Each structure stands twice: as C-alpha cells, then as structure tokens.
Amino acid sequence: MSIEVGSKLQGKVTGITNFGAFVELPDGRTGLVHISEVADNYVKDIHDHLKVGDIVEVKVLNVEEDGKIGLSIRKAKDQSERPDRPQRPRRDHRSNERNERQSRESFEQKLAKFLRDSDERLASLRRATESKRGGRGARRG
Incomplete structure (x- = not known):
C-alpha cells in the first residue's frame, strides 16, 4: 500500500514526545504528527489531547525521500467538524489614507x-x- 500526500488514513498512536506523536499507519510504517498539527488551538501539553493507543484519523502532509512521513490530525478533520474561526477584521480605509499621507x-x-x-x-x-x-x-x- 502506497502512502500518498493528501490521503486520509486511520492510525494508532504508538509514542508521544514533547514535540509530537508517532502514529503507526495501516501499512506498518510510522509517521510523526508535530505538536502544531494536533489541534486547531494552541497545544501546551500533547498529553491533554492524545495518549498511547488512541486511534486517530490523520492526513499525510509529506513523505520524505528518507522515509519520514509528516502527518496532521487537525487537517484530517472536515471543515464542518472544525470550530468556526473568527474572521479577521477588514482594514479601515482611513488607516490607508493616513499611511498614504x-x-x-x-x-x-x-x-x-x-x-x-x-x-x-x-x-x-x-x-x-x-x-x-x-x-x-x-x-x-
């Protein structure tokens, strides 16, 4: 089974470090979910979100030539599952005028x-x- 960038897979968390979690994929290979890719919000302690043995859905971000696989849990979620992010406020035209002056x-x-x-x-x-x-x-x- 070939792992392609962009595919969504289910995997099992096999190890947790302070920088991320290792997830075993269905074909037996292991990939890394960096701590920044665990949740949509800031993750101070990864143990608050994951534990060894959890089954998680991951999206393949990249596959390096040396065999390293980059994974993401937060990007594997559908847009409907993600919490609504607040829209950035539009720039005020008056501030643009001030910058022009x-x-x-x-x-x-x-x-x-x-x-x-x-x-x-x-x-x-x-x-x-x-x-x-x-x-x-x-x-x-």
Missing part, C-alpha cells in the same frame, strides 16, 4: 525630523552623564 512626506522631511529627534536625545543624554561625572571642570584624584 505619511508616505507623501518627502525623504528630506523625514531625515530632518529624525536628526532633530536624535539631537534632542543626545543633548539630554549628555546632560545626564556629565552631572554624574562631576561636570566638565572636575579634577580627578
């Missing part, structure tokens, strides 16, 4: 603003460090 500012204007801010910061830094060293005319002992 900022990009219209010329390079020279941006550079002048940067130099002004930099000079102010250096001046305040110099004042703070000179007072700690005893000022300009302090004698060293």
Whole structure:
C-alpha cells in the first residue's frame, strides 16, 4: 500500500514526545504528527489531547525521500467538524489614507525630523552623564 500526500488514513498512536506523536499507519510504517498539527488551538501539553493507543484519523502532509512521513490530525478533520474561526477584521480605509499621507512626506522631511529627534536625545543624554561625572571642570584624584 502506497502512502500518498493528501490521503486520509486511520492510525494508532504508538509514542508521544514533547514535540509530537508517532502514529503507526495501516501499512506498518510510522509517521510523526508535530505538536502544531494536533489541534486547531494552541497545544501546551500533547498529553491533554492524545495518549498511547488512541486511534486517530490523520492526513499525510509529506513523505520524505528518507522515509519520514509528516502527518496532521487537525487537517484530517472536515471543515464542518472544525470550530468556526473568527474572521479577521477588514482594514479601515482611513488607516490607508493616513499611511498614504505619511508616505507623501518627502525623504528630506523625514531625515530632518529624525536628526532633530536624535539631537534632542543626545543633548539630554549628555546632560545626564556629565552631572554624574562631576561636570566638565572636575579634577580627578
């Protein structure tokens, strides 16, 4: 039996590590389900989701030339079984207008603003460090 990328199979969890779970496939070969492919949400401890001996449905993500098989439990679930993910909010057109205004500012204007801010910061830094060293005319002992 040939294992093809994209196929869904049933397998048995044979081992669990801190980075994933090893699943024995029907043809006797073993693949790895990385911890990020166990569930749709963040998995801190894989033992909360799987235990050795569990029968799970997996989807084949990749088959390497050296025989390693990458599997996914979360992608094996149908879309109807997956919890609804919240839609990302649409970008506000006003923020695009603000970005356009900022990009219209010329390079020279941006550079002048940067130099002004930099000079102010250096001046305040110099004042703070000179007072700690005893000022300009302090004698060293």
